[in-house]
Amino acid sequence: MAPIHIPTKQQALVLPEKQGKFVVREVDVPKPGPGEVLVRAEAVALNPVDWIVQATGMFFTQYPAILGWEAAGTIVQLGEGVASVVVGDKVLHPGVIGDGNKLSTFKQYNATPADLVAKIPANLSVDQAASIPLALDTAALGLYARPGERGGASLSPAPWEAGGRGKYRGQPFVVLGGASSVGQYAIQLARLSGFSPIIATASLKNADYLKSLGATHVIDRYLPRDSAVAAVRDITKEPIFVAYDTISTEDTQQIGYEVLTSGGTLVNVTLNRFIPKEKMTPDKRITDIFGSPFIPDRRELAVGLYRHITSLFSSGELKPNHVEVLPGGLAGIPAGLDKLQKGEISAVKLIVRPTETA
């Protein structure tokens, strides 16, 4: 293979100050450290948290900041000791914000740990690959990570581990927000774990799609709270030990909490709490997942997942979200975040191609 030119500077989408306006700026291209690879980003995905950070200033104290939680592209350089991949491999990888902009992905080159990259299977586009990491990590860690701080429901083994397939056969599972990016993977992982029935709330226009992923029942997400709870109870009388709230509004959290049986866990994607004190009972747990594979207490589980991502998608056992590619490269991100903030997105992940940045 001809040597790959690696520039010293790259374009990044920068948030200069708290609640400021995004600008495209030149920043240094990082060098991969030991155990890391340098990836030229060909696609990055947008996530609700990106607009939340920009609009509210939450979660972040260091500025100028670069946001972005996931990317896919081509490995252009290996750090010392990396033997699992080679230059030229097409990979997807997670990012994280708040580490001095090292691992955030709204840029053209990312240095990232080699044990948290997965080769892109031949049946996926680079755009689809970029949509996978954060939503899959959040669904997977929410279900299978140990509780810990911002941990998960502690289901074990995970379906990519020995003995994990079908482990929870015949147990019901509820996902609030089945059409969200996280929800689509929660449904698919629950299916691999054997849960049944898998009951999702969503707009009914997404019902057939969610059933193709493994949902057995789709309840209209616009039903009043009591009707949604009654609809779940009509579907199953079995105790519900796990519900996953991928939306975390007052309604979704209360529905999820109410349908749980004693000893059950509600996985929550935010730190929001809406259960009135008089309805809280000590036998039901709410766990607020943080879907980052970089947290030490879930790193091993996440590395195991990344080892299996290629085969899970190439076999069709997992299917990626639908994607919509926005024009303008990194400069197209603010318009996409605006759509996410306005709730104009349904069952689709927004993508930009950093190489198209003017």
Ligand SMILES: NC(=O)c1ccc[n+]([C@@H]2O[C@H](COP(=O)([O-])OP(=O)(O)OC[C@H]3O[C@@H](n4cnc5c(N)ncnc54)[C@H](OP(=O)(O)O)[C@@H]3O)[C@@H](O)[C@H]2O)c1
């Ligand atoms: N804690 C973490 O580490 C972590 C990681 C990733 C995401 N998150 C958070 O998780 C949430 C979901 O993220 P995402 O990227 O998966 O979102 P997303 O794909 O942008 O979610 C859009 C979907 O949400 C659904 N939805 C909206 N309100 C709903 C409601 N009241 N009931 C049921 N469904 C509803 C819509 O479904 P329909 O189209 O069917 O109407 C829409 O398709 C966000 O709040 C995000 O910030 C947290």
